Amino acid sequence: MNATEERGEKGSASPKKKFAVSSLLPVVALSLSLISFYVSARTSKDVARLDVIKTEYGLFHELAQIQLQYPLNAHLFTVTNQTYDLSVAQIKSSLADLKEQERARLLLQERAVAHYFFTTYDEAYYLWKQASEAGDGRRLELASDNLTYFNAALCSNPRLLWYWDFKGGKLDRTFAEDLRSYYKENVPEGCQAGKDAIGPFGH
Numbered sequence: 001m002n003a004t005e006e007r008g009e010k011g012s013a014s015p016k017k018k019f020a021v022s023s024l025l026p027v028v029a030l031s032l033s034l035i036s037f038y039v040s041a042r043t044s045k046d047v048a049r050l051d052v053i054k055t056e057y058g059l060f061h062e063l064a065q066i067q068l069q070y071p072l073n074a075h076l077f078t079v080t081n082q083t084y085d086l087s088v089a090q091i092k093s094s095l096a097d098l099k100e101q102e103r104a105r106l107l108l109q110e111r112a113v114a115h116y117f118f119t120t121y122d123e124a125y126y127l128w129k130q131a132s133e134a135g136d137g138r139r140l141e142l143a144s145d146n147l148t149y150f151n152a153a154l155c156s157n158p159r160l161l162w163y164w165d166f167k168g169g170k171l172d173r174t175f176a177e178d179l180r181s182y183y184k185e186n187v188p189e190g191c192q193a194g195k196d197a198i199g200p201f202g203h
Contacts, residue, residue: 056127056146059120066116072106073113075200076160079153081193091200098201106201111171114163118171121150122179129178151186158196161187165195 067077072094075087098106128143154160163169164183172180 056124056142059123059146063117063120066113070109070113072200073110076110076113076117076157077153078157080156081158084157084159084193088196088200095200103201110159110199110201111163111169114160114169115171115174117160118164118175121154122175124150125179125182147186154183154187155191156193158193159199161191161193162195162197162199168195168197 063077067074072091075084075091078084078087095102095106124143124146128140128147131139131143154164161168163171164187166172172183
């Protein structure tokens with residue numbers, strides 16, 4: 001074999017090498033795309049969870065602000081029968097000489113605060129529903145815990161039970177059927193607290 005033939009054989013090896021390397025590029029690109037997609041999806045889920053945490057804690061922060069703003073409605077924020085009775089007694093004691101005009105104003109205010117409480121409950125319910133439909137276990141756990149709190153709080157608050165009841169304050173009518181159905185299943189009629197149609201401002 002002469003030198004020219006040897007050079008020819010060596011030269012023919014170069015295109016094969018180039019072809020082998022270039023054929024790997026699509027595989028590498030696909031792998032990088034998949035990794036990028038995975039990281040992006042995970043980051044998106046983490047951001048969504050953080051948003052839910054901020055929203056959920058924001059709900060409770062707003063309720064706390066309402067309670068500070070309207071101290072005469074403290075009974076609407078109690079979570080046991082005992083604390084409810086104590087709050088009602090304290091409010092009545094502070095309003096021993098309540099005039100009818102002031103009574104009417106306080107009843108309107110109480111209804112507005114009760115409606116705000118149920119609006120927060122409604123928001124917590126839809127956060128739970130969205131997490132359930134998305135199949136995000138961590139978000140669902142947090143949302144479920146918050147709804148469990150609301151259900152227990154409602155079940156032990158006689159005045160809120162009355163305000164929700166169609167035979168009482170009828171506030172249930174201001175919310176969608178989804179929430180009314182959920183309430184019916186999770187805040188049973190035989191709650192430990194009986195409905196209070198009078199509250200601290202009634203006769």
